[in-house]
Amino acid sequence: MARPNRRLARYAPYVDGPDPLAPPVDLAEALDAIGADVMAGASPERAMREFLRRGGRDRTGLDELARRVAERRRELTREHRLDGTLQEVKELLDRAVLAERKQLARDVDMDEGDRALAQLQLDQLPASPAAAVQELGGYDWRSGEARREFEKIKDLLGREALDQRFAGMKQALENASDADRAALRAMLADLNALLDARREGRDTPEQFDDFMAKHGEHFPERPGTLDELLDALAARAAAAQRMRNSMTQEQRDELDALAQQAFGSSDLMDALGRLDESLRSLRPGEDWGGSERMDGPNGLGLGDGTGVFQDLADLDALAEQLAQSYQGSRLDDVDLDALARQLGADAAVDARTLQRLERALRDSGTLRRGSDGQLALTPKAMRQLGKAVLRSVAETMSGRQGGHEVRRSGAAGEPSGATRAWAYGDTEPWDVTRTITNALTRRASGGPRTDGRVEILVDDVEVQETEARTQACVALLVDTSFSMAMEGRWVPMKRTALALHTLVTTRFRGDDLQLIGFGRSAEVMAIEQLVGLDEKWEKGTNLHHALLLANRHFRKHPRAQPVLLVVTDGEPTSHLERDGEVFFDYPPHPLTIALAVRELDGATRLGARTTFFRLGDDPGLARLVDAMARRAGGTVVTPEADDLGAAVIGSYLGSRRNGAFGGWGRDEEW
CATH class of the missing domain: 3.40.50.410 (von Willebrand factor, type A domain)
Structure with missing residues (x-):
């Protein structure tokens, strides 16, 4: 018996254009608010932007999103400090020295003079972690545990230095083999050669394709062109530089000295320095000179700190996009992916709803661009606004004067020649021609069909307006x-x-x-x-x-x-x-x-x-x-x-x- 063919269903966010299941935006509330501001003296452009900033009854506005962006930025700067790598080096160094002291105490067969000399050397280590690591570079370790802890320092420095330029390298290179490190050196050499070719104007698409074929596993974002690769690398390198600018001079000196011990030699730092120089030359528009004051309780390593500085750059860009204060600004400029990364998916949904509302206001005939380049209310918008105002007046009159009905014209008068859609309570005669025309038009446009008959729905009915004589x-x-x-x-x-x-x-x-x-x-x-x-x-x-x-x-x-x-x-x-x-x-x-x-x-x-x-x-x-x-x-x-x-x-x-x-x-x- 044949087994049934079961197709697996997979669910993911809808990304191919506007979400077809998204609820329609409510223009009525927006138009009321915009109209009120216009009547109070605001231009339509300013009134629309004010409404988008404030939001509606059930809609988050730009001001709230901007407040959350600012709060997120404050959290990042208040929660962290920049000495995480130095603290981790110091902890590894302390563990290595402690293990070595224990070994010296246990080794009863050791010559007393050698024991005293080794203990003296450990006692006189400099307070500077970088100087202590350099002095212990030639130390003859008696403890295997101490040697392994000390070697972790060199491995940590190499992984942190790479993690600053290539996110995720610190974790990827944990327990890496010599072959893994050799592959990274080869990647850096090929990358520097590719960037040199771009600087000299002799790079080709084939060179980039060959590079990605050999080293693509190191770039999970899978850039499609050399420019996309450069943008990603330069943004990360600039964030690393801003992190360095934010450190104290003592911290920079310590890290510079320690970096020479990365993976046991200075080759890695030389290759990374060459990479940074190329990126500065090819992307001078990046922010290479900024800095932040960060004195929170949680120490950041070099890689994680660079990620935080990238987050700060994202938040600064989002703050500018949400402010909409630059010439020609549109809500479509807001980077929804960055907003989701920084504030979560709900914030991106709120911003997308505001984008749809702005497009609807511009595309629905509510606002138009005048000859002077400024937005203005269209006649359609004026009619909608007028109906809303008249409805409000009618409610006031109904409550205070016993019900003046402003909706209906005088039924006992003469036909005015105009028609309107039928509403509950109308007693005016139907306009048969308009009613049947509406039914036929709806049918021709794909509405409900019957067998050869014209079906008239309530929405098709129009009545003759009358007016007093x-x-x-x-x-x-x-x-x-x-x-x-x-x-x-x-x-x-x-x-x-x-x-x-x-x-x-x-x-x-x-x-x-x-x-x-x-x-x-x-x-x-x-x-x-x-x-x-x-x-x-x-x-x-x-x-x-x-x-x-x-x-x-x-x-x-x-x-x-x-x-x-x-x-x-x-x-x-x-x-x-x-x-x-x-x-x-x-x-x-x-x-x-x-x-x-x-x-x-x-x-x-x-x-x-x-x-x-x-x-x-x-x-x-x-x-x-x-x-x-x-x-x-x-x-x-x-x-x-x-x-x-x-x-x-x-x-x-x-x-x-x-x-x-x-x-x-x-x-x-x-």
């Missing part, structure tokens, strides 16, 4: 003077404008909204301009100029109902003169007030329904606004800054619901 010509005037910024009203003002703009452009497309910002002077602003407007610290509240622009807007739409909404926290203190110059005076000049009232009268004659939204408790502003509202037959609303958006939207919706643009009652608190 009365069209409005709306002017929202927002104060952009320095007091708005000083009193913390800047962001609420922007959120209000964005919420109203979103509502009008998505639900009341028959209305025509114009946004006018007025500080020392006034100007008509696109929503992108207003949302990205930096705080202005100039004095002046030019209501006259703003009303002049609003009246111009009203005259362009003679058949629409004019609606004037004014948001301000200060008395008019500037006006536009005949020559176009701006006049400013405080307290308000009578002419400034008169010109503002004249333009308000003009709006009233055009039929404008006026609502003032007075912020703050300035009694002078309160008297003036009340008088102007009475003169125009308008109303005054006095909301808190956080409720400004709900007040403006509520006034606009209340006007539409009642069929007359009257808004809230006079002097109504929100």
